[in-house]
Amino acid sequence: DTAVSQTPKYLVTQMGNDKSIKCEQNLGHDTMYWYKQDSKKFLKIMFSYNNKELIINETVPNRFSPKSPDKAHLNLHINSLELGDSAVYFCASSPAGLSPLHFGNGTRLTVT
Amino acid sequence: DAKTTQPPSMDCAEGRAANLPCNHSTISGNEYVYWYRQIHSQGPQYIIHGLKNNETNEMASLIITEDRKSSTLILPHATLRDTAVYYCIVRVANTGNQFYFGTGTSLTVIP
Numbered sequence: 001d002t003a004v005s006q007t008p009k010y011l012v013t014q015m016g017n018d019k020s021i022k023c024e025q026n027l028g029h030d031t032m033y034w035y036k037q038d039s040k041k042f043l044k045i046m047f048s049y050n051n052k053e054l055i056i057n058e059t060v061p062n063r064f065s066p067k068s069p070d071k072a073h074l075n076l077h078i079n080s081l082e083l084g085d086s087a088v089y090f091c092a093s094s095p096a097g098l099s100p101l102h103f104g105n106g107t108r109l110t111v112t
Numbered sequence: 113d114a115k116t117t118q119p120p121s122m123d124c125a126e127g128r129a130a131n132l133p134c135n136h137s138t139i140s141g142n143e144y145v146y147w148y149r150q151i152h153s154q155g156p157q158y159i160i161h162g163l164k165n166n167e168t169n170e171m172a173s174l175i176i177t178e179d180r181k182s183s184t185l186i187l188p189h190a191t192l193r194d195t196a197v198y199y200c201i202v203r204v205a206n207t208g209n210q211f212y213f214g215t216g217t218s219l220t221v222i223p
Contacts, residue, residue, distance in 0.1 A: 041215075042213070042215065043156070043199075088153060092155070092156075098144055100146060100161060101148075101156070101211055103156045106153065106154070108153075
């Protein structure tokens with residue numbers, strides 16, 4: 001019954017590796033997002049996708065690439081992982097208009 | 113990017129009302145005020161939002177000043193489970209559904 005689900009919950013990997021985080025929403029929402037929360041707990045938007053089109057990309061390194069196979073999924077691919085990529089990544093979704101975001105429970109990425 | 117200012121931390125006695133202030137002095141006429149909270153690294157949870165009228169739901173009340181430059185989130189009877197970081201967000205109306213989170217207020221409910 002989870003509305004926005006992310007996998008994995010924890011991800012530990014070494015520098016230079018490529019990894020993916022998956023996100024699925026069963027709410028029928030039109031827009032999905034990825035946020036990054038760093039060690040200082042600051043939540044920063046990375047991407048948003050609307051109807052399979054990227055509409056906003058916030059100064060994120062091109063090592064990060066969102067991929068949306070369909071409206072219910074927005075996966076995050078990260079190439080050549082760096083120590084500074086360690087953070088909690090949150091997926092979210094929302095319907096059109098002024099409706100609020102619904103967040104997943106996050107993926108804690110640790111790069112060693 | 114955030115357009116809001118909140119105190120970094122607050123305490124509240126269990127059972128009492130928690131009043132969390134937020135300044136958004138540069139808010140535009142068509143921008144809404146949203147409140148979210150984050151409990152211990154879980155995903156942020158939506159609480160309430162409003163434009164200019166006061167709003168109330170089962171979780172909280174939102175009081176927005178007449179000039180819309182500030183607002184207050186009220187948790188009427190705080191419980192220990194309300195301990196969380198509370199974010200006040202002004203939705204940037206011209207950039208799709210962008211939500212910019214500030215640093216929030218860490219609320220501790222004390223037994």
